Amino acid sequence: DGTEITRPTVKVLDPSQNEICTKKKTVTLVCVATEFYPDHIQVYWQKNGANITHGYQTDERATRNENTGKYSITSRLRIPLKKWYNTRNRFTCLTRYINETSYNKTSYIDSFYTINGVKDDIISRSQWAKLTYGTLIAKSAVYGMFIFVVVWKLKVCLFFIFS
Known part of the structure; x- marks a missing residue:
């Protein structure tokens, strides 16, 4: 449709202070991938470099912004509060953005953002x-x-x- 092929911008949102301060034993990290086209994307999570196979939920399909023609998608990872506060744990949201043409199919890690319970140097x-x-x-x-x-x-x- 004439829209330029665009890689996603990826951001991970910390758990909310309300979620951390309540007596809940889990917190939620949210990964948001925005402004990409076309909508061929996979989102997955890693803990300390190893793929996480359960405990997260990604939207069934990307949502299209009618104004820009580009897509966005979110993924939510629920983790125990103790793992969030463990400074040795690193949680990474990765997107695999796929550009399909009639000639080839290219798959690559496009963007990632690492977050942990205690930020580096803080x-x-x-x-x-x-x-x-x-x-x-x-x-x-x-x-x-x-x-x-x-x-x-x-x-x-x-x-x-x-x-």
């Missing part, structure tokens, strides 16, 4: 809380030792004065 809230709590405990222990030493020295001095 300490998560739970890690900040642990660090702060540990610092307060250490500070309290040092202060307690200081008070103990002062009282012990006063006790020794008073013993000598009154003896």
